[in-house]
Amino acid sequence: MKRLAKIKPIYLVAPEKFSFIENPDQFSEFLIQVHEALGERKSIEVDHEKVTLQTPEALTAFLSVLADPRYKDTLHQGFIPKDPLQRKMFLDSGLCEYLKIPNQLRPPSPSGNIQKRKNYKVSPKTAYELKQFAMMRLYGADRAYPPLYRTFIELMANTHNHAGGSSDNKERWFASAYCQAEHGKTCFTFVDNGVGIFKSVSETMGILRKMAVKLGITDNIDFLRNLLNGKLKSRTGMENRGKGIPMINQLAENRKIENLVVITNDVWANVSSGEFRRLAKGFSGTLWYWEVKRQAVNS
Amino acid sequence: MNTQTISVNSINTSDILSRPYISIAREFSPYTGARYRTDGPFSGEEFRENLLEPRFLQALEQGQKLLINLDGTEGYATSFLEEAFGGLARAHGVQQVLEHLEFQSLDEPLLTDEIEKYIRDTARRK
Numbered sequence A: 001m002k003r004l005a006k007i008k009p010i011y012l013v014a015p016e017k018f019s020f021i022e023n024p025d026q027f028s029e030f031l032i033q034v035h036e037a038l039g040e041r042k043s044i045e046v047d048h049e050k051v052t053l054q055t056p057e058a059l060t061a062f063l064s065v066l067a068d069p070r071y072k073d074t075l076h077q078g079f080i081p082k083d084p085l086q087r088k089m090f091l092d093s094g095l096c097e098y099l100k101i102p103n104q105l106r107p108p109s110p111s112g113n114i115q116k117r118k119n120y121k122v123s124p125k126t127a128y129e130l131k132q133f134a135m136m137r138l139y140g141a142d143r144a145y146p147p148l149y150r151t152f153i154e155l156m157a158n159t160h161n162h163a164g165g166s167s168d169n170k171e172r173w174f175a176s177a178y179c180q181a182e183h184g185k186t187c188f189t190f191v192d193n194g195v196g197i198f199k200s201v202s203e204t205m206g207i208l209r210k211m212a213v214k215l216g217i218t219d220n221i222d223f224l225r226n227l228l229n230g231k232l233k234s235r236t237g238m239e240n241r242g243k244g245i246p247m248i249n250q251l252a253e254n255r256k257i258e259n260l261v262v263i264t265n266d267v268w269a270n271v272s273s274g275e276f277r278r279l280a281k282g283f284s285g286t287l288w289y290w291e292v293k294r295q296a297v298n299s
Numbered sequence B: 001m002n003t004q005t006i007s008v009n010s011i012n013t014s015d016i017l018s019r020p021y022i023s024i025a026r027e028f029s030p031y032t033g034a035r036y037r038t039d040g041p042f043s044g045e046e047f048r049e050n051l052l053e054p055r056f057l058q059a060l061e062q063g064q065k066l067l068i069n070l071d072g073t074e075g076y077a078t079s080f081l082e083e084a085f086g087g088l089a090r091a092h093g094v095q096q097v098l099e100h101l102e103f104q105s106l107d108e109p110l111l112t113d114e115i116e117k118y119i120r121d122t123a124r125r126k
Helices: A002-006 A024-040 A056-066 A084-092 A124-139 A146-162 A197-204 A206-214 A220-228 A231-236 A244-253 A294-298 B013-018 B024-028 B044-062 B078-092 B094-100 B111-124
Strands: A010-013 A043-047 A075-079 A114-119 A173-180 A185-192 A258-270 A275-293 B006-008 B021-023 B066-069 B101-104
Touching (some): A024 A043, A024 A258, A056 A114, A056 A275, A124 A294, A146 A173, A146 A244, A146 A275, A146 B078, A197 A206, A197 A220, A197 A258, A220 A244, A220 A258, A220 A275, A244 A258, A244 B078, B021 B024, B021 B044, B024 B044, B044 B066, B044 B078, B044 B094, B078 B094, B078 B111, B094 B101, B094 B111
Parallel strands (some): A010 A043, A043 A075, B006 B101, B021 B066, B066 B101
Antiparallel strands (some): A173 A185, A185 A275
């Protein structure tokens, strides 16, 4: 690390709107720059000073890159947002565990509004802890909420089984829960820096891709739509597999989870609102974001 | 197909004592996992091999239905349910499994239908 400290870091500027949901093209370009810089020079300096808006999924995605085992021998420094609100959220996010702040500003004690977890496998204990955190924050007591627990287990299994593509390496997932009690909701992010859904399908589930082509589905946006609504799976005859993503989609349709967003490879999709679009720069991984609102748990 | 799994609304203590019975939350885990043991702990495969199949065979021998209480867990992933119950149907046949399983799920009443679908779907894959 001492040797790295002597290397002049690559200077990167974080997008003012530090949001994968609201500013997907600039944010995905930023992540690509971070990956490239860490791969090239092993030392980066990221300037967040001008950030005026941050969203939890972007902070978690950035954190997952800095914490990626592929970059374990790299050095990260940063300048935190000047805006007081953004500064608080930034420091609270836990980024300072991975990003050295040169101005000696000590991160405050965590507010307790954010929980982060990471693993390679399916971890029922983690799914429970994140669910418990959300319920405690929303209600002041733990209570069962199977749709949330279920979503986590499905996503952990997907990353464990598919995110590495044809490689034998398992990808690590990163999950966060960010409670906004004042808005009566908790925001969840689940991200991996693997190969992404479409590349994974091409590499490990050739039959699914071939069937899609036969059905005239060559576009990734159409592919994702069909994957979400379960039509693709049922047409392949793979009845016992691939039920997890349609189940998550169904939970979103029934509003058990809300504002469901999927970002993978060249597709950005707000599944809940039905808005699907293409990412200009792409994202080599898969990110899921959703919210659980107090009233959904009550219903 | 006339055979149906039946969901029950209440379980008497005498039921539990007199016939093959599983409470997944109490006897396996309240925190169920995904499909295979290699995915992580408390998988559907682990549940089927360690608990479900032995009790199912016991029920067959006794000519009874195995009563499975689904309540008390944090929830179930599709892969867990499919591997456990679809897996049982792949090994012992759809009809036999449907005839000898009975479920209770007061927490999530629709789970019974979902499981039944997974069991029946195994026949469609032939």
